Amino acid sequence: MSNARTLPVLELEAVVPCCPPLTERTLTAQEAERTAAMFKALGDPVRLRLFSAVASAPGGEACVCDISDVGVSQPTVSHHLKKLKEAGLLASERRGTWVYYRVEPSVLAGMGRLLTGPA
Amino acid sequence: MSNARTLPVLELEAVVPCCPPLTERTLTAQEAERTAAMFKALGDPVRLRLFSAVASAPGGEACVCDISDVGVSQPTVSHHLKKLKEAGLLASERRGTWVYYRVEPSVLAGMGRLLTGPA
DNA sequence: TCCCCATATCGATGAATGTCTATGTTGACG
DNA sequence: CGTCAACATAGACATTCATCGATATGGGGA
Numbered sequence: 001m002s003n004a005r006t007l008p009v010l011e012l013e014a015v016v017p018c019c020p021p022l023t024e025r026t027l028t029a030q031e032a033e034r035t036a037a038m039f040k041a042l043g044d045p046v047r048l049r050l051f052s053a054v055a056s057a058p059g060g061e062a063c064v065c066d067i068s069d070v071g072v073s074q075p076t077v078s079h080h081l082k083k084l085k086e087a088g089l090l091a092s093e094r095r096g097t098w099v100y101y102r103v104e105p106s107v108l109a110g111m112g113r114l115l116t117g118p119a
Numbered sequence: 120m121s122n123a124r125t126l127p128v129l130e131l132e133a134v135v136p137c138c139p140p141l142t143e144r145t146l147t148a149q150e151a152e153r154t155a156a157m158f159k160a161l162g163d164p165v166r167l168r169l170f171s172a173v174a175s176a177p178g179g180e181a182c183v184c185d186i187s188d189v190g191v192s193q194p195t196v197s198h199h200l201k202k203l204k205e206a207g208l209l210a211s212e213r214r215g216t217w218v219y220y221r222v223e224p225s226v227l228a229g230m231g232r233l234l235t236g237p238a
Numbered sequence: 239t240c241c242c243c244a245t246a247t248c249g250a251t252g253a254a255t256g257t258c259t260a261t262g263t264t265g266a267c268g
Numbered sequence: 269c270g271t272c273a274a275c276a277t278a279g280a281c282a283t284t285c286a287t288c289g290a291t292a293t294g295g296g297g298a
Contacts, residue, residue, distance in 0.1 A: 023227070026172040029190065032164040040162030044256080045151040048158065053145040064275065071148065076257055078276055097265055097274055108142065112235035115227045163286080183245065195287055197246055216244055216295055240298090247292065255284070262277065268270090 018110075021117040038111060041087035046070050047080045054090060054101045061102040137229075140236040157230060160206035165189050166199045173209060173220045180221040 019031045027035065042048050053067035068077050081101060084090040090101045138150040146154065161167050172186035187196050200220060203209040209220045 022167075022171040023174045024171075025175050026186070027168050029164065029168070032168045032171075036162050036164040036167045039158045039167065043155050043159030043162040045148065045155040046256085048141075048155045049146050049148070049151045052141040052143075052151075055142045056144050065273095067145070072256085073258060074275075075259080075277080079256080082276080094264085094275090099275060108234045112231045115234070116231035165286085184243095191286085192288060193245075194247080194289080198286080201246080213245090213294090218245060241296100242298105243294100243296085245293080245295105248290085250288085251286105253284105253286080256282090258279105258281085260278085260280105263275085264273100265275105266271100266273085268272105 019114060022114055023117060035114065037087050038089065038107075041084050041089055044080065046072055046076070047084055050077065050080055051084055051089060051103075055103045055108070061100045063098040063100050065098060067101075138233060141233055142236060154233065157206050157208065157226075160203050160208055163199065165191055165195070166203055169196065169199055170203060170208060170222075174222050174227070180219045182217040182219050184217060186220075 018034045019027055042051060049070050050067055053070075054062050057066070064077065064081065068074060070077065072080075081090065081092070085092060085101075089104055089107050091104050092099055092101045094100075137153045138146055161170060168189045169186055172189075173181050176185070183196065183200065187193060189196065191199075200209065200211070204211060204220075208223055208226050210223050211218055211220045213219075
């Protein structure tokens with residue numbers, strides 16, 4: 001179709017629209033606010049383990065019951081998953097009794113680009 | 120005895136030695152502790168701006184006076200730079216009156232690898 | 239030597255955060 | 269229905285943290 005001409009690269013970047021690579025220029029206050037929220041979400045050991053559990057799960061998704069063994073109580077797990085969701089890193093979907101979490105598409109690439117640049 | 124014979128390659132990687140890509144497997148508690156500390160350091164807007172200011176500075180380094188304009192007091196800037204240093208993200212060196220900060224080598228690549236994998 | 243500038247440290251304080259127990263909600267299954 | 273399992277929410281509590289003003293440190297120049 002006609003709009004197939006738009007650069008797909010731009011659409012990809014729009015999912016995590018924020019900010020040039022950290023090596024390009026000093027971030028503005030707004031950019032820093034938004035981006036720091038993502039790093040902050042990964043800045044807790046329990047959350048980082050939960051995130052890596054989801055990110056490494058077969059099929060790209062995991063139900064809470066499969067990743068809850070991180071040494072804290074069930075409500076705490078739920079609380080951390082909520083934080084990761086609010087930060088835009090995870091998405092969740094209920095299917096029957098279970099709730100499945102998956103990594104929000106392009107988050108990994110987007111954050112990676114912040115650190116290492118477009119290359 | 121002579122355990123000084125450890126491989127230098129390992130020492131190099133030891134700068135950011137931690138952890139496979141987040142998509143590979145669930146991190147151990149220890150790995151998560153260490154890695155989360157890095158993300159946490161970037162999880163504050165002021166610190167993130169300071170870090171990007173240093174990372175994007177010409178010559179790869181910046182004196183504090185060049186990056187202090189982030190909207191907080193001078194002691195607060197100093198405090199955040201210390202945190203970034205403790206997290207292993209920045210290094211500092213005094214030259215005359217000024218103190219210069221630079222990004223610790225391999226930090227950007229190391230953290231990028233965590234997110235996007237070796238590719 | 240004395241002052242000034244750049245940066246670090248100290249101590250205090252209010253806000254944010256991680257954790258828990260208790261309880262609510264939602265769907266599956268007799 | 270009633271009950272159970274999976275998950276979320278609410279409230280409380282202790283700890284951590286970001287920030288500030290005051291002060292210390294340390295080098296350069298007059």
